Amino acid sequence: MLKSRYFYSGSIMAVAMAMGGHAMAQQATVEEVVVTGSFIRGTPEDAALPVDVIGAEELSKRGSPTTIDLIKSLPISGPVLGDSNQFSTTAQGQVGAGTINLRGLGSLRTLVLLNGRRTTASPGAGSGGVDTNLMPAAAIGRVEVLKDGAAATYGSDAIAGVVNFITRKNFEGLDVAADYRFVDGSDGDYSASAVYGWVGENGNILLSAGYQHRSELRTTERDWANQPYLTNPSGYSVLGQPPSFLPRNGLTPTAGVQRDANCSAVGGFAGLSGTTPACYFTYVPFDNLIEDEDRFQIYAEANMDFADNLRLHVEGLYAKTDIPNILFSPSYPPTSGPNGPGSVGVFTAPVTNPGVLTALQQAGLSPGVIGATNNVSLTLFRALGAGGNPAENYGGQVGSRTYDIYRVSASLSGEIGGIGWDT
Incomplete structure (x- = not known):
């Protein structure tokens, strides 16, 4: 027997209306109640705190978009991770992750739910946000977006709003899908998914699996990616090659810090780090715009009605993001150096080195002073910069990341004497 289902969203006014018996509701004949934003019965789109509902039909019309594409299409959404995380300081520690940022208040203030329950934070995420790229996209039937704060209901992580991913209900049969996106300069992006559903007299089962692949896209494939420092300084580091250097006699300076005269000639930008002369180094040509990524999701759900007023729900999710080749700039100083990580004063060259004498002369x-100098201390320096590291295929360092999430949720709900309960 089918039960009534209501979408929820409310306020103090809605409470008063509900208590007075005048609350307006639009009823849909579905199987269970899912709450987004409030515990007060009402309608999602007409209540004081409106909820946008993006259903399966609309998702299909949009071409079954990826989670990140769907989130970016929301007018209320602010900047999000998910397209390219390499150059975002907020993405450090969660390369390959996707986030939700309602009203531009940040992912920490946007609550993400799966079937009305909190879901797992992104592993290793510096922001602590939920990685939406690990959601079981193939199993999602609709998305509800509460566009206003719900801190009174959920806590401070819902100040910006709530996004509730709700899996397919009463789905029967097998649904298989695949797609390919041509991307100039890469091998393209492709995905595949399968969903199986069974519905019995007193319960149902939903099984889904999804796979998405994003191909590597180098910065060298896009002319706009590598810009001069004064046009876009975000792809430049003060730690460069050629380095700045401090002329010394033993450990005693014989002059101030000098910038190498050939900085601009090898593609650097002659600038200052505070008051210290520096040769800014562009690491953009050594990096990717998009990393090579593989994502997997497996989701299973079972529902059982033991009686008209007693229902069991169990769901399990396993998801993985694998990024086998993350590119970094060559001889990254915070992780390399002859005495361990460092960038200031860890390299010294004697004046007997012809290059040192030339650098002193070119510095004017x-x-x-040159006669009193017997060594230079190299500072703000990476040993292999402008030319890259010939020992690496890409010229820079190569790393990797793998994220796994396991999530199990179960609930038992029912009604006693007209009062609903849920544990």
Whole structure:
């Protein structure tokens, strides 16, 4: 027997109306109640706190978009992770993750639910947000977006709003899908998914599996990616090659820090780090715009009605994101150096090195200073910069990331004497 289902969203006014018996509701004949934003019965789109509902039909009309594409299409959504995380400081520790940022208040203030329950935070995420790329996209039947704060109901992580991913209900049969996206300069992106559903007299089962692949896209494939420092300084590091250097006699400076005269000639930008002369180094040509990524999701759900007023729900999710080749700039100083990580004063070159003598002369130092100098301390320096590391295929360092999530949720709900309960 089918039960009534209501979408929820409310306020103090809605409470008063409900208590007075005048609450307006639009009823749909579905199997269970899912709450988004409030515990007060009402309608999602007409209540004081409106909820946008993006159903399966609309998702199909949009071409079954990826989670990140769906989120970006929301007018209320602010900047999100998910397209390219390499150059975002907020993405450090969660490369390959996707986030939700309602009203631009940040992912920490946007609550993400799966079937009305909190879901697992992104593993290793510096922001602590939920990685939406690990959601079981193939199993999602609709998405409800509460566009206003719900901190009174959920806590401070719902100040910006709530996004509730709800799996397919009463789905029967087998649904298989695949797609390919051509991307100029890469091998393209492709995905595949399968969903199986069974509905019996007193319960149902839903099984789904999904796979998505994003191909590597190098920065060198896009002319706009590598811009001069004064146009876009975000792809430049103060730690460069050629380095700045401090002329010394033993450990005693004989002059101030000098910038190598050939900085601009090898593609650097002659600038200052505070008051210290520096040769800014562009690491953009060594990096990717999009990393090579593989994502897997397996989801299973079972529902059983033991009686008209007693229902068991169990769901399990396993998801994985694998990024086998993350590119980094060559000889990254925070992770490399002859005495361990560092960038200031860890390299020293004697004046007997012809390059040192040339650098001193090109810096315009007087013969007296040059004569008193027997070594230079290299600072703000990476040993292999402009030319890259010939020992690496890409010229820079290569790393990897793998994220796994396991999630199990179960609930038993019913009604006693007209009062609903849920554990």
